[in-house]
Amino acid sequence: MSSDTLVPAPLALVTGLADAAPSSGGRAEQVAAQLETAVCVGLVSAGTRLPPERELAEQLGVTVLQLRQALALLRERGIVTTRRGNGGGSFVTDASAVQPHEVAQRLRGLSTEWLRDLGDLSGSISASACRLAAERADPSDVDRLRELAGAFAAATGLEQLRLADSRLHIAVAGAAQSRRLTAASVQVRGEVAPLLWYAVDGELPTRAAVEHHAAIVDAIARGDADGAHRAGLLHSEQECRHLIEAHLAEVLTEATTARS
The missing domain is CATH 1.20.120.530 (GntR ligand-binding domain-like)
Structure with missing residues (x-):
């Protein structure tokens, strides 16, 4: 698994989790649950940089606002971190490991x-x-x-x-x-x-x-x-x-x- 950018194949599997994700928390919570599952099972490795927000939102079938809300939830849980500037973006953290x-x-x-x-x-x-x-x-x-x-x-x-x-x-x-x-x-x-x-x-x-x-x-x-x-x-x-x-x-x- 590349440590640079999330490749299309794992993303395709993530979108396949939509029906099984929790529905009570809204679409942002569903997307957060999908991405969290992908990290948990090793489809997305620690250090992986997620695609740009607009591209990722399109691949996951959500709006940019919904994706940003999902990423905010994942940051609160310590699963992703966001860096600004050149070389920035959202990255899966080492802290995503199960304790x-x-x-x-x-x-x-x-x-x-x-x-x-x-x-x-x-x-x-x-x-x-x-x-x-x-x-x-x-x-x-x-x-x-x-x-x-x-x-x-x-x-x-x-x-x-x-x-x-x-x-x-x-x-x-x-x-x-x-x-x-x-x-x-x-x-x-x-x-x-x-x-x-x-x-x-x-x-x-x-x-x-x-x-x-x-x-x-x-x-x-x-x-x-x-x-x-x-x-x-x-x-x-x-x-x-x-x-x-x-x-x-x-x-x-x-x-x-x-x-x-």
Whole structure:
């Protein structure tokens, strides 16, 4: 991902998130949510300069005023910063990284049922994407998936793991050659990714994820639709278990602290 300017492909995926973005806060809030999701899942990297306001507004299908309102919301959240003068513009900040204490707080506020429901949705989207990718991916898609799986296996640190994992999931959906499925994948990874890479008893789901990613990519490369579907489901089930374990661990920690 270039650190200079947001390229058209991620922008196309951002616009596909419109229907899933919150509607209660108006169009500016919707655009802010779309861009925040794009940053969260690694479609837009820290340091990326967004296109000029008029160009970006046109690509996102909003007015310049609505875009400026959205950027103001993102500045308040520390996700973008705006510089004036030559070489200026709006840039994604390093502070956009998910902080562990924020994840812990969010996990405590969720329920097991909510997380299971999220896991069901994520599994359905992921398994469908894996199946279709096995049927439709071309050799260049497979090469890209292997590259992304390797990047995840080599990742160190929570932020790198989160971004590399999300990029691979979204690329699988992209290899399925379905724009709606890809947009759905971006949306659900935007919900899963901030919560998933949180250690439970000092353990992250890294090893299992590396194995599952390899199985998914191998099945896609073979054109094994059933195998890819099974591998995608297995991976999603493991993610869901980890989310629930992380939630329960945080609830227990909070209860223990309250009693002491």
